[in-house]
């Protein structure tokens with residue numbers, strides 16, 4: 001940890017290449033846990049419950065990584081980060097993985113020394129307004145006061161949208177998400193804009209959630225996913241394949257409830273996923289039952305989705321683009337072979 005922190009600080013200053021970070025898995029094994037960067041509180045994605053326990057789709061991805069390495073859902077510590085802090089925390093070595101509703105963009109991929117390891121939620125940016133405003137489209141918002149977060153794609157997209165539609169606007173950006181909620185709730189702005197999943201989560205914090213509507217326009221693509229540092233392909237591969245294993249498990253109909261019986265399956269693809277055939281885990285530097293353990297302790301991608309953000313949760317988010325490709329969605333994982 002100390003070593004990676006010092007290297008991190010040096011790398012962040014641009015003095016050495018981020019290749020100095022190779023060895024993340026060894027560092028994690030020696031400290032005994034994964035340090036995961038999450039949001040400061042976004043229900044359904046990464047949020048602390050009343051007992052202080054972290055829950056959410058992004059949190060479960062980190063727990064799944066911890067299970068893959070240690071077989072233990074609790075071998076993970078969480079660092080709550082604002083949008084502005086998140087990338088520095090990763091490049092400096094303060095965290096091992098960033099799993100925090102973070103949009104994969106070209107600049108972030110090519111200019112920050114970071115790698116996106118997949119997409120665990122396909123999203124797009126939306127706009128919420130008080131129902132009492134009587135507005136039914138974003139094109140009616142000329143001159144609006146708009147609240148959002150600093151250091152986000154949100155800020156950039158909303159600026160493009162208003163300029164492109166020749167509308168005036170006043171952007172009020174805060175570092176902390178709860179400051180945005182408070183300002184919007186107090187009527188300091190006409191519009192709250194962020195990822196649509198974020199709107200579904202944050203509206204739960206408003207004094208009267210039902211008094212607000214999300215407008216129909218989706219003004220951007222926001223593929224959200226986990227991020228690691230460049231220069232450590234082994235760690236990059238582990239995070240990538242943890243997510244892929246969860247998606248493949250759903251596609252194969254393997255759940256936390258039936259994974260034990262599936263261990264006896266003759267299906268070669270199931271055997272490879274569950275580690276009863278081949279040495280796929282060892283090739284990643286972890287044990288061959290890595291994916292079995294993830295499914296047993298966390299579940300497949302669909303289980304995690306339904307538990308945290310799906311129609312039966314307060315967020316009530318339909319699977320939509322996040323359905324499996326076999327069900328008309330975009331969730332598609334390369335095969336284990």
Ligand SMILES: N[C@@H](CCC(=O)N[C@@H](CS)C(=O)NCC(=O)O)C(=O)O
Nearest residue numbers: 039040041083102103152153177198
């Ligand atoms: N996906 C966008 C926006 C991410 C973002 O920071 N969203 C805010 C609003 S939903 C947020 O995460 N708030 C929760 C927090 O800061 O704890 C990005 O990557 O820039």
